[in-house]
Amino acid sequence: MCKYVIGVDYGTDSVRSVVVNASTGAELGAAVFPYPRWKKGYFCDPNTNQFRQHPLDYIEGLESSICEALDNAGEEVASQVVGIAVDTTGSTPVAVDQSGTPLALLYPHLENPNAMFVLWKDHTAIKEAEEINTLSNQWHIDYTQYVGGIYSSEWFWAKILHVIRIDPHVRSDAYSWVEHCDWIPFLLTGGTDVSKMYRSRCAAGHKAMWHSDFGGLPSNEFLATIDPLLDGLRDRLYRDTFTSDVPVGSLSLDWAKRLGLSTDVVVSVGAFDAHMGAVGGQIEPYYLSKVMGTSTCDMLVAPADTFGDILVKGICGQVDGSVIPGMIGLEAGQSAFGDVYAWFRQLLAWPLEQILGANAEIDEDTRTKLVAQTKDQILVKLSTDAGEIDPLESGIVAMDWLNGRRTPDANQALKGALIGLNLSSDAPKIFRALVEATCFGARKIVDRFQDEGVPIRGIIGLGGVAQKSPFTMQILADVLDRPIKIARSEQTCALGAAMFAATAAGLYNDVMEAMQAMGPGFDVTYRPKADQVEKYHQIYARYEQLATLVEQTEQSS
């Protein structure tokens, strides 16, 4: 009799659940649930880069997407589900009370953005991140040494400090803080005491400066020196952390009912999407597994016993077991990748939405349809047209920092740029320059790993852009001068979660075994073209020069 597992992948805009055959990895059913409040733009302010998500979006999405995926998987499947694992974006912390309930679920915080999950791409805590970095540089222990030497405004402590500084109500009602990936397993297993919540090694190590060398989180003395408002919080957080092959417990009666599953279903420790995605995409030692979506997360694993004492500067961190237990998981990434292309599409769609969409001469249904049809084709047609442009033709060089820079060397204050524009700079030329810039940003990361003594033996491409844009992938192969293997599955994050679910449920000895049995294999491989490689070598020099200049202007502004 077959056994099934469920992988739940919380992305930026929606949550996706997949029901998978635990022996083969074959997908039986899947469902996506877009967050309804998020979709309406609630609780966000793009002008100040405030991005918050309501816990109800997550709860509704959990129930809906799992139930629908099970429906799609067919009868008989639900009764044979043995495990569920969850991945989420991160760092996405929320303030909770002593029972582990996010404050936004409790009166009077129901509509208070500061009582909601602070999404990874929220950049309201730039100042707090700077203060953490300043103190770290002077402290006798460098708590940033395992997170690349720079603490980011996208991370746990900076976000907590920002929120409790500006919101006295959240400050007084927050007993503790939890990551999204820790809260969902806690919710599913009916947790009622936050001190017993299983905390993800991945989230803690990459975002909260947790490390066994430090005896856990940074000392209370360090935290209270950053700001007395943090004094005492450490004791209300956690000391131990867990890898995702560890079971948290089994489904609560309530959730078993809601999902139509048994209370025997094992729920395992959560982790971040890219980390589980790397597993779903069959990462190997010293392969860079790039999840390329709105942003990128670049994961690399190296056996812990031979890695030595290398500390890679300017990345998002290196954590024992964050991807695969027993291996150092190294994380890097770009703050905007597909988001750069989406930004340009949105820019070009302005006349469609603002003028054509308001043209009273045509009926509303027709214009809505025309706007949507045309907008849908923008990136397709841009890719086709830009594909015919020689890299050296336009002279346009872009900077990909439209959402700041995550790595190498986090700096969320940086901005995007376009130089070399002239009157013949049309949309395909600019688009090509933007795509090239995102690929140059990717090269910066590869170069950094290698410069710091971590060899890169291969590149694996995962995520929406890897799957959907051969145009981008070919440029990436040319810029990196390396072949890029594209994972066959489109849902590597959810599939990776399913592999952990199967392992935690006891079907495999470890996740490596699960990966081998359930892995989807690879689809196309993009190979670098020698003539383009040579051209991009030249343009990359211009990109690096521009990067230096743009960084200078930001610093002096």
Place this chain on the structure above:
Amino acid sequence: MCKYVIGVDYGTDSVRSVVVNASTGAELGAAVFPYPRWKKGYFCDPNTNQFRQHPLDYIEGLESSICEALDNAGEEVASQVVGIAVDTTGSTPVAVDQSGTPLALLYPHLENPNAMFVLWKDHTAIKEAEEINTLSNQWHIDYTQYVGGIYSSEWFWAKILHVIRIDPHVRSDAYSWVEHCDWIPFLLTGGTDVSKMYRSRCAAGHKAMWHSDFGGLPSNEFLATIDPLLDGLRDRLYRDTFTSDVPVGSLSLDWAKRLGLSTDVVVSVGAFDAHMGAVGGQIEPYYLSKVMGTSTCDMLVAPADTFGDILVKGICGQVDGSVIPGMIGLEAGQSAFGDVYAWFRQLLAWPLEQILGANAEIDEDTRTKLVAQTKDQILVKLSTDAGEIDPLESGIVAMDWLNGRRTPDANQALKGALIGLNLSSDAPKIFRALVEATCFGARKIVDRFQDEGVPIRGIIGLGGVAQKSPFTMQILADVLDRPIKIARSEQTCALGAAMFAATAAGLYNDVMEAMQAMGPGFDVTYRPKADQVEKYHQIYARYEQLATLVEQTEQSS
């Protein structure tokens, strides 16, 4: 009995003729003729900035626009026309044979772009301009001293040298070279010997380094040192130059017939559009008269007897009599102004034209109409929306050099740029930054005049952008921190030509008198707003910083 004069204004895309009452300046009839070959993009290559115009476009436009303007003016008018004057863009030189006929009118050059007029905005001669500058810096006479110290690729000698270098056929068949504004009066008066052609003081002084101090054009020794290909050409060009109050002659029998006019009609010496436009816009001493269209031409006049020996660096030149006889005419300008906005409109129109325009689900008439309607509204809607954005809100700073930089300090190799982009940078924000950049470019020119000891007592706005964009004019007033008077007439160039025609025909003692009698007066005045002035002071500092950086990256690329 009333007397009438005709002003003919050759612009970049079309020629416009106006029939004017010579006593009052009242416009009786006007007509515009778009150049048919140019409109189809013939002989041009925007990728290499090659822009050529066929002499037939000019000839057909001359006849058609004058005849139609006379028709519109009503019966009885043609018989009382006493003068015609012509202004053109420039420097717009063409190779001619000994009879003064442009080579493109002669077999085998009929379709050879190098035998056509090289339009002002053609930037194919960047290398040649550099060579001229290099030699000028070392020569015992600085021939560039009256053209701002930098010779531009948009000008006479650079363009000639470029064409004769790359095209041996034109090289061997070109007896001499003439400016568009010299050729039209020559054509109208039936000239047959290029050595007798009246050459415009304005064109010669601003673009060909002609100056009475040099005894005319630069020496043959200098020219032959730039390139032996130029050896001997000086003697086949000209020694004397003339201001536009001077009659060239009267209409030839042929042209009198073609236009339905008398052979008594006086044709006066031509000049450049912005110079005649400044007269049509009633320029005063030490007022900056800004013709703001696709690019800008900024004219200033100062009485020759009190101007002293000031040499303004980095402008397009200072020439005795180029605008008004007896006054030094100083010219500066920006290579792209309205063209920057048009570029952005074209960029945003890409999905309309490329996707919606090809949508086979809707009939062709409907989609053509929708594309045109929507595109027409882009700049209107952008201006409205951008008008509501605080200057300090977006953080975007643009460089306006999308067509290179004309002044201060000509450098056609420079490019445009946008920095400070983030994921919330939408079309109105970027548009506002682009408009601000063009206004900052305008401030650079005002600052240069003042820094060099030439006071600016007022600003007069002329041209399409001045007439049609209150949004841009208000930002310009705020950036310059000065009021801007907008000339009442939309056709100040043609009107200025008509004033010269009336003067050359003997109706006035000098053009100052004509200006007073025929001047249209002023329309609205835009006044700076104190709060905006303060904000733009800050942003201008960022613009200057960016300018330095962009110039550095160009130099090192």
